[in-house]
Amino acid sequence: MEKITNLKYLQPGEAVKFEYKGEKAILVRTTEEQLAAYVAICPHEHEGVEWDKELHKLLCECHMSLFNVDDGTVYKHSSIFDHIDNLTPIDVEVDDDQNVYAV
Numbered sequence: 174m175e176k177i178t179n180l181k182y183l184q185p186g187e188a189v190k191f192e193y194k195g196e197k198a199i200l201v202r203t204t205e206e207q208l209a210a211y212v213a214i215c216p217h218e219h220e221g222v223e224w225d226k227e228l229h230k231l232l233c234e235c236h237m238s239l240f241n242v243d244d245g246t247v248y249k250h251s252s253i254f255d256h257i258d259n260l261t262p263i264d265v266e267v268d269d270d271q272n273v274y275a276v
């Protein structure tokens with residue numbers, strides 16, 4: 174297990190980037206109680222994916238694709254291509270001291 178952060182450093186609505194098995198990854202604290210983590214690489218052309226707090230979605234600015242934060246599914250993608258895969262989820266666990274780990 175790789176420690177990502179501690180919840181005291183991650184407020185609801187905020188995100189933190191981390192590295193997972195050599196890849197860029199992102200952890201979002203979507204609510205007080207809920208976390209979501211993904212490989213932060215767009216399945217289309219492997220550009221970076223960022224957290225858009227205003228839209229409450231994960232965003233790839235390269236072709237403006239949006240992904241649902243709760244399950245990584247595609248919310249919307251550019252009309253210049255027909256299909257884009259979902260983001261790859263990463264399982265996380267929180268211990269009694271509120272440390273968050275990628276498992």
Ligand code: FES
Nearest residue numbers: 215217218233236
């Ligand atoms: S690289 Fe992300 S939408 Fe094209």
